[in-house]
Amino acid sequence: MTSTALPGEWVDHAPGLDDLAGSFTSQVSTDRYRSREYAERERAAIWMKTWQIAGRVDDLPAVGDWMEYKIYDQSFLIVRGKDERLRGFVNACRHRGNAICQGRTGNAKRGFLCQYHLWSYDLDGRLKGLLREQNAGGIDKSDNSLITVPVDTFGGFIFINPDPGAQPLAEWIGAEAMATLQPYHLELMSTVMNVREALDCNWKVVMDAFNEGYHVNGVHPQLLAVLNIAPETTRYKFFENHTIAMAPFDVVGATPEKQVEGTLSLPETFPGTVAVIPRFQELVKEYTADDGSIDFPDGVTARTLLQKATRAHLTEMGLDVSGLTDAQMSDNHGWFLFPNFMMTIRAGECHVILARPHPDGDPNRCIWHVASYMYLPKEIADQFTVDLTEVDEPGSYKYFEALQQDYQQMQRQQAGLRNESLDHLMLVNEEIVVAKFHDTLDRWMAGKAAQ
Template sequence: MTQTTRPGHWVEPDSGIGLGLEDIGPGTYNMNIATDRYTSRDYAARERERIWMRAWQIAGRVDELPKVGDWKQYKILDQSFVIVRGKDEKLRGFVNACRHRGNILCNARTGNAKRGFLCQYHLWSYNLEGTLRGVLREELAGQVDKTQNSLLEVSVDTFGGFIFLNPDPDAQPLSEYLGPEVVDLLAPYQLDRMVTVMDVREAVDCNWKVVMDAFEEGYHINGIHPQLLTVLAIDPATSRYQFFDRHSVAVAPFEVKGASTEKQIEGILNLPDTFPSTVAVIPRFQELVAQYHREDGSVEFPDGITARKLLQHATRDTLTGMGLDVSGLTDDQMSDNQGWVLFPNYFMTVRAGECHVIMAVPHPDGDPNRCIWHVSSYMYLPAEHADAFRVGLTEVDEPGSYKYFEALQQDYEQMPRQQLGLRNNRLDHMSLVREEVVIAHYHSVVDRYLAGEL
């Protein structure tokens, strides 16, 4: 397979696929976003019915439920569902309520029900396929039709190692919801083989869409993440975009054009401070750089060699040396984080060997000024090392008690500040700039859902 045939080639300007800002004409998307969608309870109630009760959403990782009978509870607002692995190894989802009097079946976060589910209220029992199997004192219970009282099933499917759930009884297949382009572009990253190395969830004092907006643009890097400027400067002229029916992807080259060679090398050597997974790549990067040391200790690269290219070379060498398959990824994907938005609430930066995911859902109490954010990181590791790095979920009860890696901590502290400003009555809209076109596209999808078009 040549590099030009790889899905990641879309970022090349001559590919004819990706868009630059100059290709997105004025008026393509609404750049004035009304602020009531972040603060209004009425708007949040409409979102509940038209987005959260109808859209596919990620409910966990497949490897959370490895054994027959393993189950987990998934909650969205006041709705509760249970996802379980059946005897046939298939994952199924059900409304988390007994068909008798509605008692919740699974009140914990996870568990195992190898023998099926038993309602603790009146001891009705169900098998792992959701079929009603037993009724207490059945001979006296009257006309209970077991075939009509099975658990209410909800659509569950998987992609990239993630479990997706859709509360809508008439949900379209997940493959159609994602679309073939999304599936093909993400396939070479081996998401399904990645291991969870960070998994944190906590309440944050902002609307769930403030979280989504924060990660859909790089315009804020200069103000919030100045430490990244040594390795990444978002150049609107080189950023590339793809917009799908509901979803999108954007990428900017991971480099600082015009910076001295020494500064670029220094920036890459400091990457582990913000991106811990790069620790494994740095030794090989240093070996490659050493070839170009001059006697006075300075570094001079010949034409065609840059710190970015050496980082790409080092990343491919390191991952391949670990026995990992990165053959389907381009050199750009060795260094450049592609930012994916899967509607409604999934943002992921992904490059060879790792991805970082941000998700946000409305707070269960219905307050539009609060949400639950869920941040996680995944690494592509040799199978023999996976368990040593795998972590479980951390639920943060005390705000501010968990310290994220530097860039993420900076976003965590910024988002509530934005929500405070959005609550001012006279501020009736936000004014986006062209570099925030992903936010504009995202809210166009929100608008279509709220209008009943999707």
Template structure:
């Protein structure tokens, strides 16, 4: 990965993009109606006829699995008088979709197949009144949707490098172990910014300093046309080897995927430990290397192909930003995802955040660990794991500060280069839309 200087991107970020209704309205046209965005997981729709609704601001879409097993997307509106076909979040339409207003019906391919009292309806051309289609595709087990009828392909949007770097993790084989959606009192970009830097760990997550240290001198970044990835070694700078071991043994508290790895890690440690558990490691052997070895062995034994992943990718968190609203930390066998989208009411001071975790689990255990989706209706009623709860409480505080009129910009530091890149992509999309 490249050591990119912050000066490559703008470090002064105007605050009106977080608070201004007019800016939010322009984002609707420039970003949300024109970019690929994640609308769910492929295994949300396992059977023909399974469908789910995806909404962004005031736009509503349906994604359905056809009889041919293909996923398709449609505007959630009857072609007769625009009635919403589906109000629920998900369901199964084995016989297709039926508009409850005037009983027009559509098959799973979106074709108009039935009209009430068709012999009296007049000259209605069914072929010209199919449901309006939208682009749908999949990658890494996620369903992507783009409202733009002229959208570039998903592969083009992601780019060859992103696809090549993420495919070896086999995220499509992971099982959902957490899935929570909640309205939160901040702009969607405040959420994205919060997870694009580790500069706040000392202030907000001091407990993580035992196992994770974001050092600008060792962090590496790679920036793509729309996306980015950052990597920081999973180690504590200046800590003794024994402190490293203690931190790694505490990993399951924050990273549940390491639960299965720790026993093998302890076995690999044993030859280097005395009767009191104190370790002495020869040249070429480190706790981090042993954790990498344990992770590779355990996941391989569980049936996950990690042969194309590097030792670093076994344990080091790779922090991915897929524009516009997807952040993921991924390591071999598990990933944790944060997504944020504007609130449906259009208020720039509110958004919907979606947090989810995915882990590789052997087939026979997947149903037992799969998490049901939770939608939180009462703010503060859902308790996240410690670090996530700390972010949840912090982000609305930032939004309150951003609303002060005299604060016209934020000033970024070197450790926030990913935020700077993200906003450069926002700027480009906003500028391109203005030129149309």
């Protein structure tokens, strides 16, 4: 008999907070947020050893297209070869170390040329020629290719790992995690928001903030109308290095009118819901009296109507959501891939938060990269696709409401973390994903992480 189980059904039998409480330490040392010495050790133990997202496959559509990925002062090139494969190289000529490419992106269809002494390389990284080769002293070109680094793709994202001996990306993410993500069709989503900016906080402050919902009451009170943050309803899946957490979009005990009101406010925080709201309103009309009162029968809530509207809308656009559960039509699942990838995803859209150390090495600063992606029909995808926005003037870019609130809060937190008399943080049970992140961090810092 063929199984009809869907990957998203993991939440139906996943552990809740009561099952996991006490699994990790509740104390987190503060030196990891402000110590330069810790940041230097972190650089070697984590950033030179782990898979990191460099961009989207769509960023390099043509042969010869390249992008630069930088972590601290380390520079790498990712290029699409003539065989359509993506490859990664250290951005340094093998002759005298000159940077091969400068800038964020470009095209080198004919290969790379070092402008210093005109050594040239093909798109496979092989040394093709050098100035006055006959007088070069017998340089072995086959032994002087560009230095390679692992590059691979999943879900439309380009991953890079500075460690030449890194385990394959598929093993790093894991077969179960990849299968759970597959029905969303991440690889077919278009980039509809793409912003990068320097923040005055440690990169781990960003990861902590987006790995817990405990701050919603204080920072995002507008979400309380639609997001049920009762700890007993949250479900978790823990992998060796990664995590998924799900809190249902539902307010238990709210009147039908309040449920609908909260759902109609979703576009302020989740722009991807704009297109679904008209269908949702049509479904609500069936249960609305002439005086405007709403009476939902057993089994019907604003959440179930949002799910129905979302599935109908996406299906009518010709998009495949058959592999997703009804709950995935409405509920955001929070994915964390160690060390720095946070994604909330539901049918048709996802939002990604990346953070990495600031190139100057100051642990009180980082670079955050926020992006949103939507699953759209090919014929209209280009109308919504945007390029990367680099924010040079702090505070000049205005994010959507919830993101703007986080943007402000994270930098306030770092101001407090600078106080040297504060030697540790205390986590509550609801912050178990944060605790899991720091447990994983500690394993990697101690060199005990399995690879």
